[in-house]
Amino acid sequence: MREFGYERALDVPGAVAVLGGDPEARYLGGGTNLVDLMKAGVERPARLVDVRELPLDRVEPTADGGLRIGATVTNSDLAAHPEVRRRYPALAQAVLAGASGQLRNMATVGGNLLQRTRCAYFTDIGKPCNKRVPGSGCPAVAGEHRNGAILGASEHCVAVHPSDMGVALAAFDAVVTYETAAGPGMLALADFYRPVGDTPHLETALPAGALITGVTLPAAPVAAHSRYRKVRERASYAFAVGSVAAALDVQDGVVRDARLAFGAVASRPWRATAAERALIGGPADADAYAAAADAELAAAQPLSQNTYKVPLIRNLVVALLTELEQHGPEGAR
Amino acid sequence: MTTTAKPDAVGVARTRIEGRDKVTGAARYASEIPFTELAHGWLVLSTIARGRIRAIDDAAVRALPGVLTVLHHGNAPRIKDDVIGALGRPDPIVEVFQHDRVPHAGWPVALVVAGTSEQAREAAEALVVTYDEEPHDVSFDADKEGAYVPQDAETVKGDVEAELAASTVVLDAAYTTPEQHHSAMEPHAVTVRWDGGRLEVFDSNQGSKWVADDLANLFSLDLSAVRVRSEHVGGAFGSKGLRSHHVAAVMAATELQRPVRIALTRRQVFAITGYRSPTAQRVRLGADADGRLRAFAHENRSMTSTLREFVEGSAGFGRTMYDSVAHHSVDRVVPADVGTPTWMRAPGEAPGSFAVESAMDELAEKLGMDPIALRVRNEPTAGPISGLPFSSRNLLACFEEGARRFGWADRDPRPRVRREGNRLIGTGVAACTFPSGAAPSTASVTAEPDGTFTVRITAADVGTGARTALTVLAADALDTAPERVHVRIADSDFGAAWVAGGSMGTRSWGWAVMAAARDLREQLTLRGTEIPAAGVTVTTNTAELIAQLAQKERYAFGAQFAEVAVDVTTGEVRVTRLLGVFAAGRIVNPLTARSQLVGGMTWGLSMALHEEAVRDETFGSHVGADFAGYHFAANADVPVIEADWVPDEDPDDPVGIKGVGEIGIVGTAAAIANAVWHATGSRQRHLPIRPDRVLLAEADRAGHDA
Structure with missing residues (x-):
């Protein structure tokens, strides 16, 4: 077998130091994606630095009324946390919509953000893929791309980011905190994932060797009135x-605040800022919701097999905002 | 005189005899049986879809840690290429390492054997194979050239075109089903060793004598020199006959003179163990105003490899199903640079029933008739083509009982009228059928001195509960309790027997076991009660008994009912209820029979909504050929499924068993597709019914309404 080194880190500086600048090393969280990719030969790390034992497994309120979520909090614990469920119900719903119970017990918040696309060309080492082997080509454009991106993609890559959690985080202005040998840093989720362009293999703006330590969610009253809906x-x-x-605050029939993010449409969780702008200050009705979705989807460039995603997202936006307005974050749909 | 009647064991629900061993892990599968000195083989599959192997540089790989040998066309022994076995010629994939030709993507080009599985895999991935690539074509387009009608693949009665022209209502629709894979829970695996001049094979297969004889013939060995055992099998569904890993393992074990195991990965299972061809079907039905069919025309096209003709005989479904003045049914095949398709649960009937039973529903809609009434109207009294009587045909009883339980009489026939929340609700129905055959088998029954009995037959329990069914059949035939009967199966030394296939296992093996048991009882009556230490054994073959069967149409039938909830804004289809009522002869073990039917219906649901293997035409190979990419129903997709049966007796049949292994998957997809129409008003003629297809249908409706 292909041998690799394995070390377990006990504190954050130690983990960062052990990994060092080694481009052949990877941090290991729950392993629910990385280990699969190692088995498939997609990832071939020389060393794994296990960060699951790091003291980053807490969900804590911040002084301004937000939440700080440690990088090694499992998906299960995140979704079950009462403050997450109360303040950001869409986040809890998104996490529970992902994977299976067993996987959610293993998977971590940090790993979730860094998981790789499930594009079938990426996971098949017998085929080209610009994300896996830069410059080898993207066969999905002419081949199978039913679940490909409709926003922000390029001819070099049409893969979508697979995270559910990330979609809710994107809606709520999450900030990713990390540690490097040079000290801590932070990145807004909006800046965390790099544009695809002609470098689909460069996925995040994290500095080399950086270890994600957590995600901070700023206070957002509108977030308590939110939902997540996934179609698979x-x-x-x-x-x-x-x-x-989606999150929605309606007063007297007028949208005071709104948040929208889309999943499975782009190489990253897609914050729908154009749609939000269209909504805020306007009427809270289905026509306005549809118009807002259209404002965001005007930029969509579907391929032959995924034109359905445009009406799908549009319908989801209308349905979700309508449900929020009529039933709140939970209840009948 | 009074007798104390022993209660029958047949007909009583009974858990599997080996169930405890399976759930506790005590049952050993083919890749779990320990051997000393075991070596592990790893197959190297072609990365090109057509061409020739230019070179295989095995020197570097032979030097890697643990590597024992590398087999390929340059050094492998030649095997016979004209073997014809119990089920015809072995799959062409067995002809590995015999030539430099690559006929399709995934063709095995080498085997690397090493001391551990990990060493073998690493070396296999390091093996450099260079090819001279040739253009390939894996397409299956409607207008593709090269399609032909195989022998005996066309049935004509009367003049279909004339009857269509004379019909009051005509339905003409095209349906497709995609490539589908068996992918049993237990991936294919085999362990081979030479033992005292005998080749011992520990396998996961559907017929140990079948595999043993084909192996012996391929390697020019005496039939008695090969012994194949397959004690436990984690699913097979048509894919577990003799395949390339058996042949490669025998070659390696012979060269190394030590045990060799090959266990396939899931992706290898997708690449080299067969699959169900995609189909493209056209159904034309012509009827009088009262629903009587004047014309029944069914054209099917399936794909095969360039190596062998395999016909996914979907056009056969209607030949026993419906009466019509004129009938035309034909299967065509298109060769392509792909692996050879094979039998997969209800080959032919599964895709064929989707097309015909969808078309019948569409015809009923056009006629303004209830879809069950349309089927009643066209119920034949004898084989529509053959004119032979049916051994028993209780399809209408299935519909009657099913309609009663499902509440069909209360159904509003209009589509798109039931709504619950955001979801549209619909119900649909379909008929199903599957042949009930029997094939000669040999069984031995031994009366042991301790009063117990041992049954030996080369049956295969592929998860169906066959071992348990044979135990209770033997117990009743021996007039003893099942606890006193020990059934040993899946050992080629027990003689020739039918395979676990064609829904014929329980009927064929059960017949042999019952016949041998009766012969033994006669012997024991003659001999008196004294049993010698070696026991008294009687061996019986059923060839003559089966030959005496009257010529009849012998089929199981059933009615499938489905309810779906469709969110047309997202395209999500959920099946909320499935009911199947079957007429399948005598039910041996209600517990495992129901499990077979429910399993088949679950697969039918999966076929309707999920299953689809995708090939990239550029590479000629699959995309997403694993369980992340090839979706089948998850638990959350499967509602409570009811499967039951109506009495279906045939006093003229000596065993009365019809088989339940395959009929459950037949018609299910049509019932679901018909329910989707009833819910949404849009016909879904292409499987699977994915969210994108439902959304596009909605867009089409909006376009038409505008």
């Missing part, structure tokens, strides 16, 4: 073909 090709245990996180 079976009822469970599948990645989204389209998903929406």
